């Protein structure tokens with residue numbers, strides 16, 4: 001890319017322009033891929049912190065607007081720094097295209113709202129992130145969308161719900177905080193027979209551990225706030241899918257409604273992608289080690305992590321994920337009192353409802369993230385009074401083990 005106006009680029013793609021080998025591996029692409037180097041030859045990607053763009057002539061402005069000359073016109077539509085993040089994430093996901101959003105919820109809402117209309121059916125897994133379940137269960141029905149929730153782990157329930165045509169299927173696997181898995185291949189096949197577009201919230205798996213598009217999903221959404229940033233700095237989200245879906249269905253919705261990511265946050269997330277593989281590897285190793293350490297300890301009724309042989313869907317985890325992720329759940333026999341004692345005794349792990357961070361973070365879903373649910377809904381989703389969610393960070397594992405031992409001693 002050059003800084004000269006006369007050769008204004010037509011949304012260049014970085015990898016090829018930089019001479020990156022076609023067969024460069026994922027980690028190499030996460031460091032170099034999709035870079036749009038400006039005429040100043042900077043090493044790190046530039047932050048294009050601008051809202052608008054200038055034209056060399058009235059004719060050029062006209063051509064930009066009638067679509068004969070594809071170029072940047074306004075940062076609500078496209079921006080080079082945001083585009084670098086989108087294109088690099090698309091390379092990692094193996095998606096044809098990507099659009100970034102200001103938060104994970106803007107991505108989930110955009111991916112649904114851009115394709116649903118009054119009268120359409122939405123079939124969703126019951127165990128969804130709180131705000132996703134509000135959109136599916138409360139907001140969209142007010143707009144005439146008929147939502148049906150199913151137990152995501154029950155293929156017969158999916159089969160029954162998808163015996164009637166549906167427009168969209170929404171699911172999250174592993175789920176939050178119960179770490180339930182959904183068989184992506186099986187559900188995608190059923191959904192496609194019902195004519196539905198499958199949207200997968202892949203936050204817990206991260207782009208490193210599970211590839212929903214390869215298992216039949218049509219659209220993948222992320223809260224980039226979680227592992228993609230992974231260092232507690234900013235909010236962000238992304239929607240990935242085919243070029244046709246992103247450019248023709250999703251693009252106009254985002255362009256006109258404006259849930260745009262800040263270029264600065266896009267830059268932060270772009271740098272996050274450079275280290276994502278390394279971080280996720282350590283997150284997983286620490287999470288499994290901690291889960292194994294906690295399993296069977298006095299006062300611990302159950303530890304849930306997809307990589308534990310005791311996980312009810314261990315075989316499915318082995319089949320569709322290359323690692324179980326950074327989050328584990330602990331069910332304390334002593335209920336809320338035990339969970340609170342454990343939390344209050346921790347010195348390294350912080351009490352926070354965030355996850356996917358370098359810092360280990362723990363929370364009590366029943367009284368925080370999932371407080372809004374009725375007692376019956378909590379019971380269905382396995383969110384008991386003794387359940388604690390632990391997002392395992394990048395600290396030294398010996399310190400984390402010492403910390404949970406402090407918590408156990410306080411039971």
Ligand SMILES: *Cc1c(COP(=O)(O)O)cnc(C)c1O
Nearest residue numbers: 103104105129201203223225236
């Ligand atoms: C955090 C999260 C979201 C929402 O993302 P924000 O960036 O907070 O808007 C959606 N789905 C899942 C599974 C999440 O963990």
